[in-house]
Each structure stands twice: as structure tokens, then as C-alpha cells.
Amino acid sequence: MALQAIRYERGSLSILDQLLLPHQSIYIDVPDVSTAWNAIKTMQVRGAPAIAIVAVLALAVELHNNDNASQSAPSILTEIHSKLDYLVTSRPTAVNLGDAANKLKTLTEKAATATESATSESVVAAFIEAAEHMLLQDVEDNKAIGRHGALWIQNAVSKTSDIRVLTHCNTGSLATASYGTALGIIRSLHANNSLSHAYCTETRPYNQGSRLTAYELVHEQIPATLITDSMAASLFSSQNIAAVIVGADRVAANGDTANKIGTFQLAIVARHFGVKFVVAAPTTSVDLNTENGAGIKIEHRPGWEVLVVSGPTVTNNPGNDSSNVEVNVHDVRSVKQAANGIGVFNPSFDVTPAALIDAIVTENGVVEKNADGVFPMHQAFK
Numbered sequence: 001m002a003l004q005a006i007r008y009e010r011g012s013l014s015i016l017d018q019l020l021l022p023h024q025s026i027y028i029d030v031p032d033v034s035t036a037w038n039a040i041k042t043m044q045v046r047g048a049p050a051i052a053i054v055a056v057l058a059l060a061v062e063l064h065n066n067d068n069a070s071q072s073a074p075s076i077l078t079e080i081h082s083k084l085d086y087l088v089t090s091r092p093t094a095v096n097l098g099d100a101a102n103k104l105k106t107l108t109e110k111a112a113t114a115t116e117s118a119t120s121e122s123v124v125a126a127f128i129e130a131a132e133h134m135l136l137q138d139v140e141d142n143k144a145i146g147r148h149g150a151l152w153i154q155n156a157v158s159k160t161s162d163i164r165v166l167t168h169c170n171t172g173s174l175a176t177a178s179y180g181t182a183l184g185i186i187r188s189l190h191a192n193n194s195l196s197h198a199y200c201t202e203t204r205p206y207n208q209g210s211r212l213t214a215y216e217l218v219h220e221q222i223p224a225t226l227i228t229d230s231m232a233a234s235l236f237s238s239q240n241i242a243a244v245i246v247g248a249d250r251v252a253a254n255g256d257t258a259n260k261i262g263t264f265q266l267a268i269v270a271r272h273f274g275v276k277f278v279v280a281a282p283t284t285s286v287d288l289n290t291e292n293g294a295g296i297k298i299e300h301r302p303g304w305e306v307l308v309v310s311g312p313t314v315t316n317n318p319g320n321d322s323s324n325v326e327v328n329v330h331d332v333r334s335v336k337q338a339a340n341g342i343g344v345f346n347p348s349f350d351v352t353p354a355a356l357i358d359a360i361v362t363e364n365g366v367v368e369k370n371a372d373g374v375f376p377m378h379q380a381f382k
């Protein structure tokens with residue numbers, strides 16, 4: 001069964017606490033907007049599409065369970081808009097939540113003003129239906145990204161088998177409504193019997209690659225190997241890697257792409273070795289209002305995330321096979337690794353220049369550079 005980060009039915013939302021994975025699968029209730037804001041901020045839920053969906057569904061649940069009947073349509077409209085604005089402040093770099101908020105503001109504005117008979121209940125109903133549709137649409141979009149991306153890579157490297165890829169960050173079922181973006185392409189390559197091996201990086205913050213991506217690859221029985229973020233050049237020089245496939249938190253109008261910290265250096269290394277560099281993202285991650293990467297706000301996280309690691313203790317000595325150890329989930333400890341007094345630089349994201357990207361894969365298809373070496377983003381995403 002596929003991993004499910006988000007469980008929703010009308011009036012009820014729970015999320016898999018991603019800070020506890022891979023050792024514990026515990027769902028937490030998200031009954032309201034403030035719980036959602038905290039879950040997003042603390043990374044209990046993460047991944048640009050998943051963040052957006054959890055945020056809007058939390059508001060849908062709150063609205064469904066509150067008694068709004070006595071409110072006027074303009075009053076509930078103001079409340080919805082201000083709660084959306086608040087949710088958008090949780091994390092700044094990914095555009096998906098802002099995009100979802102803008103779409104829902106427009107939709108509820110129309111619902112509140114379209115007819116004189118509009119009520120708070122009709123506005124709330126329109127909001128809930130649209131938020132629920134976003135959950136379903138994301139799954140379809142990811143499957144389409146998977147199909148388009150797998151085909152593009154097969155054509156680009158003229159191979160339909162024995163394809164090896166590297167992915168960075170966490171872009172699978174846990175980061176989306178289901179299936180995944182970059183991991184969705186890997187899933188499609190695997191389903192087509194085209195994939196021989198997937199490599200994943202550890203990826204800061206919180207080593208989401210080794211905790212979440214690795215967990216999903218093992219769960220899906222996709223042949224996979226973990227590397228540290230500093231091993232990419234070594235990997236490329238020793239293995240025949242066809243492509244690096246990454247997700248995106250925001251793709252600017254020129255194709256510059258903000259994604260998890262370390263993506264930029266992977267793109268540089270990939271270019272050195274002639275390895276294809278593929279960005280996979282739904283159109284909700286494309287931000288035509290931001291001209292280029294310089295306009296993307298990069299989130300910086302607390303320094304202690306670099307200084308300290310936390311996790312369950314292990315109770316046996318792994319010997320030579322360190323991939324499986326007994327884990328004591330009831331004894332979670334934090335360990336300080338770095339020297340006291342050292343400063344920390346901890347941006348969560350970086351921006352990969354469009355020049356280093358070969359293809360941008362969305363649910364609508366693959367965008368490649370034109371003869372001038374430019375991604376025709378405005379044409380592709382009118």
C-alpha cells in the first residue's frame with residue numbers, strides 16, 4: 001500500500017508526523033488552522049504540495065466544524081481570507097501554498113458576491129469543495145508528471161532499461177497528496193522496468209532524504225542506495241548515472257528553481273559529468289510573477305538543526321551490516337555533534353540557475369529550452 005501523509009474526510013484531517021518517521025508512523029489530528037500552521041512550521045508535514053493541501057484542508061475542516069450560520073457572507077469571506085494569509089506566513093519559499101490561497105480567495109470572493117442569495121454557508125461550501133478538489137487533483141498531476149518525466153529521460157539517454165538516477169530531497173507520497181513529483185518519475189521508471197537503481201542523498205534539514213525518501217524507496221521496493229550530500233561527484237565518476245531528478249519549491253519565470261539546499265551544487269556536478277538535470281514540479285510550483293531566482297525568498301532555519309541530531313537509540317551492534325539495527329523508539333535522544341561556540345549558516349533552499357537545468361516536467365508536459373537557450377515559460381504556462 002502506498003504511504004499516505006494526509007488522511008482526510010469531510011470534517012476531519014490528520015497527518016503522518018514526519019518528524020517521527022521512519023521509525024514511528026503516528027498520525028496527528030489537524031482540526032484547525034493554528035495546528036496546521038505549527039505542523040508546517042515545525043516540519044511535521046513538509047513538501048511544497050503537501051504543505052499547501054494540509055493548510056487549505058485544515059481551514060476546510062475548521063469551517064465545516066464551526067457554526068457559521070449566523071455570520072454574513074462578507075464576514076465569513078473576511079475570516080477565510082485572513083486565515084489564508086496567516087497560513088501563508090508559515091514557510092516562505094514554496095509557492096504552492098500562496099498559489100492555493102490566491103485561487104481560494106478568488107473563488108470565495110466570487111461565491112460571496114455572485115448572487116444576492118450568497119450566505120456564509122454557501123461560501124464555506126464553495127471553499128470546502130475547492131480545497132477537496134486540490135487534494136484529488138494533486139494525485140492526478142503527480143501521475144502525469146511521472147509519465148512525462150520517465151518518457152523524457154528514456155528519450156534523452158536513448159535507453160529503456162538499466163537507467164540509474166540520483167534524487168535529492170523528499171518528493172514522494174509524503175511530500176504530496178500521493179505518488180510524488182521527482183519520486184513519481186522514479187516510480188514510473190521503476191514500473192516500466194526501466195530503472196536499475198535509484199540513489200538518494202541525505203538532504204538537510206533533518207536529513208529528510210535518509211529519513212523520508214529512503215523510507216519510501218524501501219517501502220516501494222525500489223532498488224536504492226543512500227549517499228551523503230558530498231558524495232555526488234564520486235558517485236557520478238564511478239556509476240553511470242543517467243539523470244538527477246529533483247523537485248521544486250518555486251520555479252521562477254525564467255526557469256530558475258528554488259529547491260532543497262544542495263540542489264544547486266548537484267546541478268553543477270551533473271553538468272560537469274554531462275548528466276541530465278531534471279526538475280519535476282506541478283504547475284502550482286511555477287511562479288510567473290517572480291522574474292528570476294533573485295526574487296525568491298530563501299527560508300533560513302535555526303542553527304541547532306545543524307548542531308544537534310535527534311533520534312531513537314539503537315540497541316544492538318550492527319557489525320558490518322549497518323543497514324538494519326534494532327531501534328528503541330521509546331528512547332529518543334538528541335546528540336550535539338558540533339563544537340560549542342561555532343556559528344551556523346542554515347538556508348533550507350538554494351536556487352539552481354535555469355542554465356544548469358535540462359528539463360522542467362509538469363503535469364502538462366516537459367518544457368525544454370528553445371534555440372536561444374531559454375525556457376519558454378510564459379508560453380508554456382499561460
Ligand SMILES: CSC[C@H]1O[C@H](OP(=O)(O)O)[C@H](O)[C@@H]1O
Pocket residue numbers: 045046047048049051094169170171172175176180181182208246247248249259260348
Ligand atoms: C514535492 S516536494 C517539493 C519540495 O518540498 C521540499 O521542501 P520541504 O521538505 O522543506 O518542505 C523540498 O525542497 C522538495 O523538493
